[in-house]
Amino acid sequence: MSELLTKSRARNVFYGGSIFFVVVFIALTIQSHHYIVNTSTAGMPLTEEVILGKHVWERHSCINCHTLHGEGAYFAPEVGNVMTRWGVLDDPEGAFEMLDGWMQAQPSGIEGRRQMPFFEITEEEMKALAEFLRWADQTDTQNWPPNDAG
Amino acid sequence: MKYQSQKVAYAYFLVAMGLFAIQVLGGLLAGWIYVSPNTLSELLPFNVVRMIHTNALIVWLLLGFFGAAYYLVPEESEREIFSVKLAYLQLIILVVGTLGAVGSYLVGIHGGREFLEQPLWVKFGILVAAVIFLVNVSLTFLAGRKTAITNILLMGLWLLCLLWVFAFINPDNLSLDKMYWWFVVHLWVEATWELVMAAILGFLMLKLTGVDREVIEKWLYVIVATALFSGILGTGHHFYWIGLPGYWQWLGSIFSAFEVVPFFAMMSFSFIMVWKGRKNHPNKAALLWSLGASTVAFFGAGVWGFLHTFHGVNYYTHGTQITAAHGHLSFYGAYVALNLAMFTYAMPILRGRDPYNQVLNMVSFWLMTGGMAFMTFTLTFAGTIQTHMQRIVGDYYMDVQDQLGLFYMMRFGSGIAVVLGALLFIYSMLVVRREVIKPGSATVPGE
Numbered sequence: 001m002s003e004l005l006t007k008s009r010a011r012n013v014f015y016g017g018s019i020f021f022v023v024v025f026i027a028l029t030i031q032s033h034h035y036i037v038n039t040s041t042a043g044m045p046l047t048e049e050v051i052l053g054k055h056v057w058e059r060h061s062c063i064n065c066h067t068l069h070g071e072g073a074y075f076a077p078e079v080g081n082v083m084t085r086w087g088v089l090d091d092p093e094g095a096f097e098m099l100d101g102w103m104q105a106q107p108s109g110i111e112g113r114r115q116m117p118f119f120e121i122t123e124e125e126m127k128a129l130a131e132f133l134r135w136a137d138q139t140d141t142q143n144w145p146p147n148d149a150g
Numbered sequence: 151m152k153y154q155s156q157k158v159a160y161a162y163f164l165v166a167m168g169l170f171a172i173q174v175l176g177g178l179l180a181g182w183i184y185v186s187p188n189t190l191s192e193l194l195p196f197n198v199v200r201m202i203h204t205n206a207l208i209v210w211l212l213l214g215f216f217g218a219a220y221y222l223v224p225e226e227s228e229r230e231i232f233s234v235k236l237a238y239l240q241l242i243i244l245v246v247g248t249l250g251a252v253g254s255y256l257v258g259i260h261g262g263r264e265f266l267e268q269p270l271w272v273k274f275g276i277l278v279a280a281v282i283f284l285v286n287v288s289l290t291f292l293a294g295r296k297t298a299i300t301n302i303l304l305m306g307l308w309l310l311c312l313l314w315v316f317a318f319i320n321p322d323n324l325s326l327d328k329m330y331w332w333f334v335v336h337l338w339v340e341a342t343w344e345l346v347m348a349a350i351l352g353f354l355m356l357k358l359t360g361v362d363r364e365v366i367e368k369w370l371y372v373i374v375a376t377a378l379f380s381g382i383l384g385t386g387h388h389f390y391w392i393g394l395p396g397y398w399q400w401l402g403s404i405f406s407a408f409e410v411v412p413f414f415a416m417m418s419f420s421f422i423m424v425w426k427g428r429k430n431h432p433n434k435a436a437l438l439w440s441l442g443a444s445t446v447a448f449f450g451a452g453v454w455g456f457l458h459t460f461h462g463v464n465y466y467t468h469g470t471q472i473t474a475a476h477g478h479l480s481f482y483g484a485y486v487a488l489n490l491a492m493f494t495y496a497m498p499i500l501r502g503r504d505p506y507n508q509v510l511n512m513v514s515f516w517l518m519t520g521g522m523a524f525m526t527f528t529l530t531f532a533g534t535i536q537t538h539m540q541r542i543v544g545d546y547y548m549d550v551q552d553q554l555g556l557f558y559m560m561r562f563g564s565g566i567a568v569v570l571g572a573l574l575f576i577y578s579m580l581v582v583r584r585e586v587i588k589p590g591s592a593t594v595p596g597e
Contacts, residue, residue: 005368005372006368007298007364007367007368007371010368010369010371010372010375011298011301011371013371013372013375014371014372014374014375014378017375017378017379018375018378018379018382021378021379021382021383022382024382024383025382025383025385028401029329031395032329032389032394032395032398033326033329035394035395036323036325036326036329036393036394037323037326040325040393040394040395041323041324041325041393046322046323050322051322054322054324054327057262058261058262058263058320059260059261059262060197060262061197061198061201061260061261061262061267062197062262063197063262063263063264064196064197064198064200064201064262064264064267065195065196065197065200067469068324069324069328069391069392069393070391070392070468070469071264071328071388071392071469072264072469073196073197073200073264074469074470074471074473074474075183075184075196075200076547077546077547077548078469078547107191107192109188111188112186112187112188113187113188113548114183114187114196114548114551115187115188115191115192115195115196117191117192117195117197132324135324136324139324139325139392139393140393141391141392141393142390142391142396142399144390144391144465144468145391145468145541146465146466146541146542147541147544148544149540149541149544149545149546149547150540150547
């Protein structure tokens with residue numbers, strides 16, 4: 001064993017193999033990039049409003065309570081499919097009204113219930129956030145989550 | 151201490167332990183908010199608490215790695231660090247950046263790419279600090295003796311600094327954003343950090359057991375080979391449900407199943423080295439932490455990761471408390487315990503004292519490890535119930551959470567044990583002391 005596997009052979013296997021896997025990974029990443037742009041997120045155009053909504057989402061660090069497509073904190077509900085859950089996936093006006101109504105009512109102050117902070121968000125930004133969530137909801141996520149509960 | 155410039159590591163370890171205390175206290179508060187949700191809800195919302203908890207963790211682990219590198223590179227290269235001043239400058243930048251980030255979180259300035267929430271100027275600061283670090287250790291390395299340990303350590307640190315560039319890339323398309331985000335997050339903890347971990351573990355084994363360098367270095371290459379072979383394409387296990395092609399479900403499942411191998415190898419490696427070693431090193435606590443780190447890493451990162459890595463299982467468990475269970479035990483075992491092993495080994499030498507206060511240190515090991523194990527079990531149970539009720543039955547999120555209160559109380563209890571263990575560890579490192587060792591005596595047993 002020790003003659004077959006010398007230190008320099010082990011080192012060469014490590015370097016050679018790693019380079020091989022890096023190359024495969026890069027090739028698949030390029031293919032995946034194209035797939036995302038042209039297929040899986042093509043359900044709805046990536047408009048200025050959706051992009052603004054993403055920044056609103058980021059600025060308030062929503063990800064540190066909620067999950068989005070299953071990633072984030074596990075303190076508050078999944079929002080990747082929230083527009084489906086609310087039944088407003090194809091209704092921009094209804095989506096805005098639901099979201100705005102919900103956000104204005106926070107924090108609920110109910111004892112023993114998790115509290116969502118109140119965020120200073122303009123109407124334009126709130127519309128953008130609703131559009132962003134509708135956009136995210138239309139991503140082809142390989143049928144995840146298993147049901148509307150998220 | 152063979153080389154004067156190794157002293158830099160002392161400052162790094164001190165700051166790291168300070169942030170460690172902040173991290174566990176933040177975690178305890180977050181755990182309490184799960185039990186009593188109205189706590190501080192207007193003053194310090196959960197999302198800010200969590201950011202402090204996760205960011206402090208990442209920064210202190212990195213500081214520990216940097217400190218470890220400054221400690222072991224001179225010894226391995228057999229020369230002083232290229233520039234001690236640069237090393238301190240790097241530390242100052244990182245401290246200012248960290249304090250700046252925490253301050254900005256508290257006033258509501260933060261980003262929303264999980265773990266990468268730092269304001270842009272802090273990200274640049276980290277980049278500058280990383281460049282200084284790489285220049286400093288690489289020049290030290292190039293000028294001196296080159297060993298497999300420093301080879302692997304530097305490769306890991308170079309790659310992790312390079313991957314930091316993806317912290318600056320934030321595509322407008324959410325799915326692209328998520329894919330490139332994992333370039334930092336996954337390829338750090340499941341690839342490059344593993345190189346750092348293996349190198350530090352190898353160094354500790356070399357010092358603590360007295361096994362031949364040739365044997366240790368050969369197995370190090372084997373271990374890191376399995377880490378990268380599985381870890382690079384294993385990134386695919388994060389690509390199942392974020393809008394990427396379906397083939398990742400197969401690739402991710404197959405390669406991430408093999409991610410158990412490097413952790414199993416590291417555990418076997420450390421036990422076999424201790425068994426083969428002839429040396430009776432006085433620092434028993436460092437040995438306990440080293441063996442503990444590789445064992446808990448195997449369970450946390452290996453077994454608990456394996457538990458829900460197959461896409462058919464992950465479809466139901468993704469983003470539940472099972473993920474939280476895995477995350478906690480794997481970070482603790484692989485990186486927290488390893489850093490604490492290095493601190494335990496190096497601190498007495500850096501302070502010129504006997505490896506004293508061993509019992510307190512070992513008690514802190516069992517308190518923390520026991521607490522983390524219990525936390526992992528409770529979160530796994532909670533996650534199993536959540537998976538069933540939410541993903542199979544289809545009950546709504548908050549209705550399910552209301553059923554899990556008992557688990558969150560038990561998790562908070564285990565959090566108290568972890569915090570006590572962490573504070574005891576810091577106390578045993580910094581406060582308890584015994585005789586000062588004269589310079590030049592045999593504090594560093596030979597290889």
